[in-house]
Amino acid sequence: xxxxxxxxxxxxxxxxxxxxxxxxxxxxxxxxxxxxxxxxxxxxxxxxxxxxxxxxxxxxxxxxxxxxxxxxxxxxxxxxxxxxxxxxxxxxxxxxxxxxxxxxxxxxxxxxxxxxxxxxxxxxxxxxxxxxxxxxxxxxxxxxxxxxxxxxxxxxxxxxxxxxxxxxxxxxxxxxxxxxxxxxxxxxxxxxxxxxxxxxxxxxxxxxxxxxxxxxxxxxxxxxxxxxxxxxxxxxxxxxxxxxxxxxxxxxxxxxxxxxxxxxxxxxxxxxxxxxxxxxxxxxxxxxxxxxxxxxxxxxxxxxxxxxxxxxxxxxxxxxxxxxxxxxxxxxxxxxxxxxxxxxxxxxxxxxxxxxxxxxxxxxxxxxxxxxxxxxxxxxxxxxxxxxxxxxxxxxxxxxxxxxxxxxxxxxxxxxxxxxxxxxxxxxxxxxxxxxxxxxxxxxxxxxxxxxxxx
Amino acid sequence: xxxxxxxxxxxxxxxxxxxxxxxxxxxxxxxxxxxxxxxxxxxxxxxxxxxxxxxxxxxxxxxxxxxxxxxxxxxxxxxxxxxxxxxxxxxxxxxxxxxxxxxxxxxxxxxxxxxxxxxxxxxx
Numbered sequence: 001x002x003x004x005x006x007x008x009x010x011x012x013x014x015x016x017x018x019x020x021x022x023x024x025x026x027x028x029x030x031x032x033x034x035x036x037x038x039x040x041x042x043x044x045x046x047x048x049x050x051x052x053x054x055x056x057x058x059x060x061x062x063x064x065x066x067x068x069x070x071x072x073x074x075x076x077x078x079x080x081x082x083x084x085x086x087x088x089x090x091x092x093x094x095x096x097x098x099x100x101x102x103x104x105x106x107x108x109x110x111x112x113x114x115x116x117x118x119x120x121x122x123x124x125x126x127x128x129x130x131x132x133x134x135x136x137x138x139x140x141x142x143x144x145x146x147x148x149x150x151x152x153x154x155x156x157x158x159x160x161x162x163x164x165x166x167x168x169x170x171x172x173x174x175x176x177x178x179x180x181x182x183x184x185x186x187x188x189x190x191x192x193x194x195x196x197x198x199x200x201x202x203x204x205x206x207x208x209x210x211x212x213x214x215x216x217x218x219x220x221x222x223x224x225x226x227x228x229x230x231x232x233x234x235x236x237x238x239x240x241x242x243x244x245x246x247x248x249x250x251x252x253x254x255x256x257x258x259x260x261x262x263x264x265x266x267x268x269x270x271x272x273x274x275x276x277x278x279x280x281x282x283x284x285x286x287x288x289x290x291x292x293x294x295x296x297x298x299x300x301x302x303x304x305x306x307x308x309x310x311x312x313x314x315x316x317x318x319x320x321x322x323x324x325x326x327x328x329x330x331x332x333x334x335x336x337x338x339x340x341x342x343x344x345x346x347x348x349x350x351x352x353x354x355x356x357x358x359x360x361x362x363x364x365x366x367x368x369x370x371x372x373x374x375x376x377x378x379x380x381x382x383x384x385x386x387x388x389x390x391x392x393x394x395x396x397x398x399x400x401x402x403x404x405x406x407x408x409x410x411x412x413x414x415x416x417x418x419x420x421x422x423x424x425x426x427x428x429x430x431x432x433x434x435x436x437x438x439x440x441x442x443x444x445x446x447x448x449x450x451x452x453x454x455x
Numbered sequence: 456x457x458x459x460x461x462x463x464x465x466x467x468x469x470x471x472x473x474x475x476x477x478x479x480x481x482x483x484x485x486x487x488x489x490x491x492x493x494x495x496x497x498x499x500x501x502x503x504x505x506x507x508x509x510x511x512x513x514x515x516x517x518x519x520x521x522x523x524x525x526x527x528x529x530x531x532x533x534x535x536x537x538x539x540x541x542x543x544x545x546x547x548x549x550x551x552x553x554x555x556x557x558x559x560x561x562x563x564x565x566x567x568x569x570x571x572x573x574x575x576x577x578x579x
Contacts, residue, residue, distance in 0.1 A: 029505065032482060032531045036501060039483035062501050071502035075510050 004051045008041070011055050024069040024079050037062060099282070105152055106278040113145040113274045114267035127266060135191030136175035136445075142270045143198045144168050146277045147205040153281065156208035167201045174445040178454055185390045186449045193394070193444040199224070200438035202277075217431035222346045223280055225291030225339075230276040238268050292347030295340045299357070299364055302340060306367040313374070327395040330375045334402040337368040341409060345427055354417050362413040365406050372403055390452045394444050401440055405433050457498050467499075467507055469546040475517060475535040476543055482508065482531070508533055516542050 012034065019030040037058050044054035062068065073079070117138070125133050147164055156164075175194055178186070206223055207216040242260055249256040344361060376399060383392055412429055415421030474480060474488050482504055489499055511517045516539030523529040535543070 028531070029509075032505065033501065035481070035528060035530050036483045036486075036505075038528065067500075068502045071500075071506045075506035075513075 008051045008055060011052070012037070015059065018065060022065065022069045022072075024072040024076060026079070029072065033062070033068075102153070102278070102282065105149055106274065109145040109149045109278075110271040110274045112148075113142045113270040116141040116145070117266050117270040118263075127262065132187050135187055136194050137172075138191075138270075139195030139198045140168065140171050140175055142273050143195070143202055146274045147202045149274060149278065150202065150205040150281075151208055154205070154208035156205065160204070160208050160211070164201060164205055167204070168198070170442075171198055171201070171445070174442075178449040184454065186452065186454060189390055189394050189448060190445050193441045197438060197441035197445055200434070200441070203434070203438075214428055214431040217434055218346055218427065221342055221430070221434075222289060222291070223277075225343050225346070226280040226289055227276050229290050229294075230279050231272060234272040234276055235269075238265075238272065241268075289347060291343045295343040295347075296357075299340050299344065300360055302337065303360055303364040303367065306364065306371060310367055310370055313371075327375070327379055327392065327399065330372060331395055331398050331402070334368060334372060334399065334406065337364060338402060338406065341365060341406075342430060345430060348423065350423050350427065352423075354419060354423075358413065358417050362410065362417055365410045365413060369403070369406055369410060372399065372406075375399075376403070390448050393452075394448065397440060397444070401436060405430075405436075458493075458496055460498075463497060463499065464503070466550075467503060468511070469543060469550060470497075471504075471507060471511065472516060472535060472539055472543040472546070475533055476540065479532050479534045481533065485533075511539070514542075515539075 015037070016030060016034060019025055019033065020027070025033075037055075040058035040061060041051070041054045044057055045051060049057065119141070120130075120133065120137070127134060147168075151161060151164060171194055175190060203217075203220045203224075204211070206220045207213070210216045242264060245256050245260060245264065341361065341364075344357070379392075379396065379399075383396070388396075408429060409426065412421055412426045416423055416426060470489060471485060474485055480488070482501075485508075486499055486501075486504055489497055508517070508519075512519055512533070515536060517533045517535055519531055519533050521529055522532045
């Protein structure tokens with residue numbers, strides 16, 4: 001008898017597992033249905049069936065779980081939309097306390113970031129009068145908080161925390177040791193490159209639990225894409241908030257402009273950096289990644305535009321009119337193409353056979369390469385003619401780095417389409433290349449100012 | 456004879472509210488009661504009952520709580536609310552109208568024999 005009872009409990013346990021896998025059915029629903037099933041079994045046993053028979057009959061009577069969950073879904077359609085649960089309401093108390101601790105940590109880090117951006121004001125700096133200070137230092141004030149949050153979550157080792165601190169200190173040196181005037185090219189270059197260099201330091205914190213693993217590096221690429229999407233969304237919301245603040249207070253004759261430009265926007269932007277990072281961490285498994293979806297949408301469109309450009313260029317026969325900004329424009333184009341490539345890679349099933357999309361991707365990369373080579377030839381001619389400047393050198397260096405990456409990617413993608421190389425090779429190439437970007441950003445920040453006489 | 460699905464669905468709400476108006480109850484007992492009342496002719500499934508119970512709760516017609524009655528398992532009991540009783544009264548009024556009208560038609564004016572012979576089953 002007890003044996004039969006044990007067996008029955010095992011069957012119930014198994015059934016519970018099936019039910020809990022259904023997103024439409026909550027835990028309380030499962031319990032309610034289990035009670036129903038047990039009542040049914042009890043009744044059947046009472047009329048003389050054996051426990052295991054009774055279980056089978058009772059389950060059969062309840063009908064298929066598919067039908068059942070479909071009916072539940074009609075009443076609870078909201079459950080099919082995965083909700084990003086920020087606090088509590090999870091089923092397990094362990095996950096609950098963890099998300100609560102996360103929330104506390106992120107509040108501290110976000111407030112820290114918002115406060116840091118205002119600290120220099122205590123020393124007489126202001127957003128309006130000291131752009132040469134804030135430009136390079138903004139990233140330095142904010143990103144350590146995000147890195148701290150990630151390192152805390154990953155239980156980073158003491159050695160790694162030391163490395164992180166050292167790198168941020170190096171960043172501080174790079175931003176402030178050289179006395180650069182506000183209108184020098186180097187200040188602008190540092191303002192662009194130091195945040196990039198520091199973002200890779202954040203990346204180091206992100207991969208803290210397994211620094212050498214290519215998989216973790218790929219995760220960091222995904223993190224970066226999703227972080228960007230979330231930041232843009234938060235910024236849009238912030239824009240609406242700002243507009244209403246200005247509008248409503250303006251209506252009663254109070255001008256909130258000082259508050260908005262000195263507090264709301266800078267502090268909000270700083271805190272959003274950390275909050276966006278936390279959202280990506282929290283939602284990782286909850287919501288579909290959006291960056292790969294965007295790349296799916298835009299890869300064909302970009303390919304079409306680039307091919308059209310090449311054809312038009314071939315037909316007109318004129319050279320490219322390389323303006324001052326052209327090099328930067330084409331750098332950005334390569335960055336976009338690389339982004340499209342990276343985020344497609346990040347979402348691709350490594351085991352899937354090469355398909356049409358891989359060919360499309362190859363076409364995109366090759367056309368971008370072709371355009372870039374044309375531009376590069378033009379630019380090198382101009383530099384040899386007029387001499388170089390920090391801007392040109394930085395842009396040229398980036399172009400070469402991106403070109404090298406894309407050229408080898410194209411080669412690997414060709415191999416993939418022809419089924420010669422596995423997809424993993426392409427993935428490994430991209431993750432192995434990440435330190436090159438970081439190194440270049442550090443070079444621009446640290447070595448360029450003295451190299452070009454603090455121009 | 457089984458009652459058609461649409462009719463089962465249409466009558467489900469007053470039926471459940473009516474049963475809960477008698478006494479607080481839980482899913483399995485409600486299903487048993489319906490079976491009993493209809494002599495097994497009403498084909499209710501769990502997929503119909505439980506989502507309906509949840510809907511009635513969402514609309515505020517019932518309240519639920521997990522209770523354990525002495526000597527039994529912990530169960531989710533449903534209790535009809537004030538607005539549930541009002542809804543029941545309203546539904547009852549509507550059903551009475553429908554049933555009266557149908558009876559009127561089928562009896563024929565002033566006559567107890569039906570004017571139209573209704574074919575029963577396949578062979579009349």
